[in-house]
Every structure is written in structure tokens, then in C-alpha cells.
Amino acid sequence: xxxxxxxxxFRNPHNFGSMxxxxxxxxxxxxxxxxxxxxxxxxxxxxxxxxxxxxxxxxTLGCAAAIATSSIVTDLAKxxxxxxxxxxxxxxxxxxxxxxxxxxxxxxLLAADALDEAIYEFYQKTNQPISPELEKLHHRITxxxxxxxx
Amino acid sequence: MNLSxxxxxxxRALTNLLDQDCCCSIKQISKKEHISSDYLEKIxxxxxxxxLLKVERGACGGYSLSRDPKKITLGxxxxxxxxPEFICPDFCDCQSKSVWQxxxxxxxxxxxxxxxxxxxxxxNKSVYLDYAASTPVDPEVLNTMLxxxxxxxxxxTMSLHQMGSVASQVVESCRQSFANILKVQSSxxxxxxxxxxxxxxxxxxxxxxxxxxxxxxxxxxxxxxCVLNSAKWLETQGFEISQISVDKFGLLNLDELKKTIRPDTxxxxxxHGNNEIGTIQDLASIGQICHDRGVYxxxxxxxxxxxTDIDLSKLNVDLLTASSHKIxxxxxxxxxYIKTGTKITPLLHGGGHEFGLRSSTVNLPAVVGFTKAAEIxxxxxxxxxxxxxxxxxxxxxxxLKSISDSHLNGHPTKRLSNNINISFTRVEGESLLLELDFxxxxxxxxxxxxSASLELSHVLLAIGLKPEQSHGSLRFSLGRFTTKSEVxxxxxxxxxxxxKFRQISPFKS
Numbered sequence: 001x002x003x004x005x006x007x008x009x010f011r012n013p014h015n016f017g018s019m020x021x022x023x024x025x026x027x028x029x030x031x032x033x034x035x036x037x038x039x040x041x042x043x044x045x046x047x048x049x050x051x052x053x054x055x056x057x058x059x060t061l062g063c064a065a066a067i068a069t070s071s072i073v074t075d076l077a078k079x080x081x082x083x084x085x086x087x088x089x090x091x092x093x094x095x096x097x098x099x100x101x102x103x104x105x106x107x108x109l110l111a112a113d114a115l116d117e118a119i120y121e122f123y124q125k126t127n128q129p130i131s132p133e134l135e136k137l138h139h140r141i142t143x144x145x146x147x148x149x150x
Numbered sequence: 151m152n153l154s155x156x157x158x159x160x161x162r163a164l165t166n167l168l169d170q171d172c173c174c175s176i177k178q179i180s181k182k183e184h185i186s187s188d189y190l191e192k193i194x195x196x197x198x199x200x201x202l203l204k205v206e207r208g209a210c211g212g213y214s215l216s217r218d219p220k221k222i223t224l225g226x227x228x229x230x231x232x233x234p235e236f237i238c239p240d241f242c243d244c245q246s247k248s249v250w251q252x253x254x255x256x257x258x259x260x261x262x263x264x265x266x267x268x269x270x271x272x273x274n275k276s277v278y279l280d281y282a283a284s285t286p287v288d289p290e291v292l293n294t295m296l297x298x299x300x301x302x303x304x305x306x307t308m309s310l311h312q313m314g315s316v317a318s319q320v321v322e323s324c325r326q327s328f329a330n331i332l333k334v335q336s337s338x339x340x341x342x343x344x345x346x347x348x349x350x351x352x353x354x355x356x357x358x359x360x361x362x363x364x365x366x367x368x369x370x371x372x373x374x375x376c377v378l379n380s381a382k383w384l385e386t387q388g389f390e391i392s393q394i395s396v397d398k399f400g401l402l403n404l405d406e407l408k409k410t411i412r413p414d415t416x417x418x419x420x421x422h423g424n425n426e427i428g429t430i431q432d433l434a435s436i437g438q439i440c441h442d443r444g445v446y447x448x449x450x451x452x453x454x455x456x457x458t459d460i461d462l463s464k465l466n467v468d469l470l471t472a473s474s475h476k477i478x479x480x481x482x483x484x485x486x487y488i489k490t491g492t493k494i495t496p497l498l499h500g501g502g503h504e505f506g507l508r509s510s511t512v513n514l515p516a517v518v519g520f521t522k523a524a525e526i527x528x529x530x531x532x533x534x535x536x537x538x539x540x541x542x543x544x545x546x547x548x549x550l551k552s553i554s555d556s557h558l559n560g561h562p563t564k565r566l567s568n569n570i571n572i573s574f575t576r577v578e579g580e581s582l583l584l585e586l587d588f589x590x591x592x593x594x595x596x597x598x599x600x601s602a603s604l605e606l607s608h609v610l611l612a613i614g615l616k617p618e619q620s621h622g623s624l625r626f627s628l629g630r631f632t633t634k635s636e637v638x639x640x641x642x643x644x645x646x647x648x649x650k651f652r653q654i655s656p657f658k659s
Contacts, residue, residue, distance in 0.1 A: 016654050034578050034621035038656040059656035063580040
């Protein structure tokens, strides 16, 4: 049911593990549902002075699809500026994995959410303006989370 | 440095000789590994010269390892086949020479520290530990079945001619065989196509035949989906369903059963040996409770039949389901025991086969196979279940010992001889299942992520597991062809698999 690409990332995930002194962290999902994803970002300025993801790591508890989407999202986001990283949508994750079974689409959403949450946290910490879209995303993710946790 | 073809093929060929006392001919290995036998011959001659292989003559002859694979290193094998050379040749006297020498000695050190037996883990082995899902057909069963595909048995059991009557006689003798095993009358056994069909027949057949008495049906909270979903469907038809809870071991709450039975209760259906957690219910007590209150009692014995002693002459059981493909018979055959006098409506209407209770041309070869499978299992009952229980308890003990935060689901002693169900916290079952599959080990999980509906196992929730515990559960089910070395292979692989996903997880302890 999984594509070769999913199985590859599942068996040999890229960029997994925790990070010392991350600039920002995004955690989504919950234990009761069986999927929890945590992304660590190290954010720095590039030559143009833009914020970019210099390093990224993940820790995930979940099924093969959850591990594969976490792994691929770290590949997709690494070395991107935050503006570029925010453009990574769950469709891009699915495409990069050559497809996901219908029942596992939510895993790709989770991975995209984790990235958005980490960037949101960074903007908030550094008192940077947050776009209405990101604010909306953050609101949706937290509402979802609270509902699941109760 | 590259390994030459010789070394690669040599190592691959040797992995076929890892099992102790294994003696293989060049022809066998050549066929399995797709290596030409001439080439293998040359490789084996060198390995033999180096004292790594010995030849045995005779009918069962062939090559075998001359020493324990734990005592043969990869370095020895590779050195026997080629001299690994590094880029800087001897005559070169450049400044980097000492670096190359260090690399060379480093490689030798690594190769000399890996022994042949370590290749066994990565070798593509196949270990089937999902016998509760389905079993392979026993070769003896298959041989018994084959003649029944023949022209002489092609008749429909309902036909009046000779060939029909021959087929009919065979089916009747099969029926008698099951009657002897279960200690009932042969007219009380009907053959069906699956345990799912038997269970559907009971729930729907009893419901519709007895609706004048009442519309209340009782099941347990740990039934197989075919009972659970039949009951749910009956709810849409105006029947009322009660589910009796179980304790943390999966044993039915008998007091709750007594309190739940009402004057309009028509059926109690309780699974005998649970398919997920293996807990075995006390049929005598449940039967007595139902009998005292005049309610039909059905049990789904798909998992327990031939794994526990079921003597229906001593039990108050009115209906019982058993299945062929769980006991090394073919798929597509099952039975339903219906006590004489039980009011039941058939599910399938038609030509009136099986005493009018299951119209459909009887699947003669499958019924013959099912019967043979049951006879073999009953004949070897003590010996086989003793072996299974020993392997089961050995596996449980060692998994719990070698993997932290793991615990057994189901009852420690009142459990099927072949069932092991264990939860591992902080990991998810589907990941474990797929990773084990890469090692060639087939198991099953109660994790929601692996099911099409993404719903958690209702059985694990019923015994009080928290969702996060049930996500990380695995079921290992053993069988007739399971060996101690297969179980040991699982014990070797499982800790590293669980550990791998705990490393990736954000929850470390």
C-alpha cells in the first residue's frame, strides 16, 4: 500500500533526533490518536539577511506514514527561507513521497502543521509580524489540538 | 575498496549453510541464489582449500561449514577468495602510504570482527507468526483432499444418481467425524463457507426465528467483527443489543451477564478463545447461566477449536462455530453446531442442502480437508498444545524481560496455546509490524493506524488499555510449523526494532 519512497524514508529517516538549543520547536498531534510530531528548527540569517532554516530535526511517534512525512518535510524545509518554508503544503509532501494512501493523508497535514507551528513560534518569540494566513493556520491547529486532548 | 563478485557470491552462498547440520548441494544453492553452478564450484573449491567448507558424500551429500559460523569471520572468507587491495600499490612510496596502510588494517580489523552467524539476521528469512489470522494447509490435508477434485466425486450431494450419492456419503462421514470430536449427533452439524457465515447465520437466524419471544440479544465487548457487525446490523432491524464487559484480563463479567438477561432475551453469543488477546472464557459457567434462564447460548470457537478441549456433551452450548483455515485446513470451509430443537432460520435459501439450513452445493474437497485437519489436530492434541504453550510462555517471558515498558495483554494462564499479545509503550504498532516485515517476520497489530477504518481495537479498549497503550500492541500467534529457532530469531530482532522507534519518538521515557 505504501510507495517505495515512503518505505525508504520510513526505514532510513533523514534528520531524526532531538536538537540542542533549537531556535524554535513545533509539536502537533496527540498520544491518544497515535501520532505525535515534533520539529526542531535552527534559524539563522542568510547572506541577504533573511531568516532561513539552517538545520532541522524531527522526533515522531507514529505509523510508517507519519515517520516518512516527518522525514521528507525536513528535507523539503532545510536551507529554505522561512517565507519559502511556509509555502510547503501537505500536497507537496505527498508529491515528494510519490503518493500516500487515502487513509494516511492526515499524516502529511500533520507534518505541514508541525513546520508552520515551529515558524509561528519563532515569529512570536522574535516579535515579528505574523501574516493573517499563518495566524489562521495556527488557530486551526491549536483548536484541533485542544479538541483532541479533551 | 570494492568487494569482487567472487566475494559477494561466496558470502551469499555461505548464508545458505548457516543453519546447523545444513548440508546443501551446489545445485540447490545455485538455484536459490541465481548464481551459475560452474562459478559456485570454483568459489567453493577455494573455500574448501581454506578449510572453511567440508564435503559430505552420499544421497544427502553436499557442502557444509567446517566450523561453527560463530567462529568463521568475514575476513577469512574474503581472504580465501581474493586479496583485498587498496588504491596505493606496494611500489608506491608516496607520503600518503601510511594512511593507506592504516585504512587497510582498519578494514581487516572490521572484517575479522564480523562472524558469519551475524549475516543470519540480515538474511532474508521468512518467519510466519500470524497463525491466528490463517494457517497454511497441512500437506497431509492437501493429499487427502486431492482425489476429491476428481471426476468420481463431482456429483452434487443433492443428486439422486450414483455420483451424487457417493459425494453425499463422503459428506455424511465427515459430519460423523465432527460429531465424534464434539460429542454430539451428526445431524447437529452443518457445513458452511466460513466462520463469518456461521456467526451471521446464528445471529440473524436466531433473531428472526425467535422474534416473537423477544428482540434482545447479548454479546460481549470483545467479539470478532463478524459477530459485532451482525449485531449492529440487527439493531437497524429493530433488535436490541447489550454488550457485556470483560475484566482487565478479558474474562467475561458473569454477574453482569446474569443481570442483563431479560425475559425477552433470545440469544447470548460469546467468543470462546479471543482472536486478539487469546483469553479463553468459561463455557461451562456461561452455558449454565443461559440454560437456567432459557436463553440460547452460542460460542464462536474459531480460535479455540482443537486448542482447548471442547466436549459439548458436558456443556450447555446450543450453537458453536468452528473454522477450517485456522486449523491447517483449506479456506472456504467451516461448521456450525446447532443443538436439536433450536429454532433457527437459514441465511441462504435455495435447494435445501445441509438440512435446509444452508443451501449451496457442498464444497466437498474443502469439507474433506477440514475434517482431515480436525482429525490430525485432535490426534496430536496433547503433544501439539504442550509444545505451543512452552514456546508461548518462553516468548512471553523473554520479550517482557528484554524490552522495557512492555506488558502482556490477556490472561496469563487462561489463554490460547498459540497467542501472545504485548503492548510496547511509546511506539506505534504499524511501524513495528512493517519493520518486522523487513526482517521477514509476519505479525499482526491492534493499532488503529493499520486498520482501514483508523479505529482502535475494540478488544484492547474493552480490557481497559489507554489508547496510547493499544497503539503499540503486537499479536504474535504461533503454529504447528513454528520452531524454537524462529522464536529465537524474533527475540533477537524485536528489541532492536522497538528500540529504533523509541529513538525516533519524542517521548523517551
